[in-house]
Amino acid sequence: MNLRNQVESFLRDKIPLATAMGVRVVTLDPLAIEAPVALNSNHLGTAFGGSINAVATLAGYALLWLALHDDPSVRLVIAESSIRFLRPVRNTIRAVCGRPEESLTTLKSELAAHNRGRIRLRVRVEEGGAPAAEFEGLFVAIRSD
Amino acid sequence: MNLRNQVESFLRDKIPLATAMGVRVVTLDPLAIEAPVALNSNHLGTAFGGSINAVATLAGYALLWLALHDDPSVRLVIAESSIRFLRPVRNTIRAVCGRPEESLTTLKSELAAHNRGRIRLRVRVEEGGAPAAEFEGLFVAIRSD
Numbered sequence: 001m002n003l004r005n006q007v008e009s010f011l012r013d014k015i016p017l018a019t020a021m022g023v024r025v026v027t028l029d030p031l032a033i034e035a036p037v038a039l040n041s042n043h044l045g046t047a048f049g050g051s052i053n054a055v056a057t058l059a060g061y062a063l064l065w066l067a068l069h070d071d072p073s074v075r076l077v078i079a080e081s082s083i084r085f086l087r088p089v090r091n092t093i094r095a096v097c098g099r100p101e102e103s104l105t106t107l108k109s110e111l112a113a114h115n116r117g118r119i120r121l122r123v124r125v126e127e128g129g130a131p132a133a134e135f136e137g138l139f140v141a142i143r144s145d
Numbered sequence: 146m147n148l149r150n151q152v153e154s155f156l157r158d159k160i161p162l163a164t165a166m167g168v169r170v171v172t173l174d175p176l177a178i179e180a181p182v183a184l185n186s187n188h189l190g191t192a193f194g195g196s197i198n199a200v201a202t203l204a205g206y207a208l209l210w211l212a213l214h215d216d217p218s219v220r221l222v223i224a225e226s227s228i229r230f231l232r233p234v235r236n237t238i239r240a241v242c243g244r245p246e247e248s249l250t251t252l253k254s255e256l257a258a259h260n261r262g263r264i265r266l267r268v269r270v271e272e273g274g275a276p277a278a279e280f281e282g283l284f285v286a287i288r289s290d
Contacts, residue, residue: 014188017196020165043159043206049223050199051162057195061188078194082227 004028007062010069018058021051031063031097037089047089056123056135057081059095063121064139067104074111074143079118081137089125089132097123107141115143149173152207155214163203166196176208176242182234192234201228201268201280204240208266209284212249219256219288224263226282234270234277242268252286260288 001009008025011018011033022039026032033055040051061076068074103119110117118140125133146154153170156163156178167184171177178200185196206221213219248264255262263285270278 010188015186015193015195017162017166017185017193021162040162041160043155044220044222048160048162048199048202049226050160050195050202053198053202053226054193054195057193057198075189077189077233078230080227080229081194081198082225084225085223088222 003066007065010065011058011062015058017054021054023055023058025062026094028066029099031059031066031099033059033062033095035093037091037093040093044088047093049083049085052085052089052093052125052133053081053083053135055093056083056095056125056133057137059097059123060121060137060139063097063099064119064141067099067107068141071143073145074141077140077142079138079140081135083133083135085133087130087132089127092127093125094127095123095125095135097121111141111143115145117141148211151214152210155210156203156207160203162199166199168200168203170207171239173211174244176204176211176244178204178207178240180238182236182238185238189233192238194228194230197230197234197238197270197278198226198228198280200238201240201270201278202226202282204242204268205266205282205284208242208244209264209286212244212252213286216288218290219286222285222287224283224285226280228278228280230278232275232277234272237272238270239272240268240270240280242266256286256288260290262286
């Protein structure tokens, strides 16, 4: 199984809501995941804010899974997040998370030194290339030996 | 149909993800909604952060639906939100949103004067009475005559 399928399986097999939302991993670099508004609509027929936030959160998990899956003793959790909604999403929720190389290096150093590290990830949600939401999440990685 | 069933139907009929998450409206005052972790689990077997955030968002919508549903020309959207996760949720996600009377009065005055108003809502997520997450959302109500 290629890496794109592996990370998509991680999301869909481990997090049932990812399947309910129809989440797909589209590209790995930059990490982009998508979900159709048809499965994630709200009372106005546009994307539900809770779905947009969840897809952005999954993009963060997926990026960290790609960076850290070589070590199965590392657990990932989210500590806090914030999101600003800029415009309605009408067809496809697309969340893009660039690889923050410097922050990932720091995270791996913290994990090596203290079995625990933190990283702040920014995720851009867009439709048709236009920004639709800005998400920021603080994730924690913990190694349990 | 009583008011509890009406607001639950609003959530479940208009927002398919609410049904996928198994959301139920438990009480109206304070507004409390719940969803089972069984439908909202993550890679660690606890509640997915995206689900916790979505349930809290739905609590905000439900509270505003109760306050404003007499006027069907009012649309509700969420502008921004933030959440802090305090501890894992293992069985039931429970989101509680108290009725902020003063803010609701201001919102209704703004709607009457400008056909548009904003309100900041705090939602407490808990399990077994212990706080599990703190959510704050800025919602916008727009009257389209």
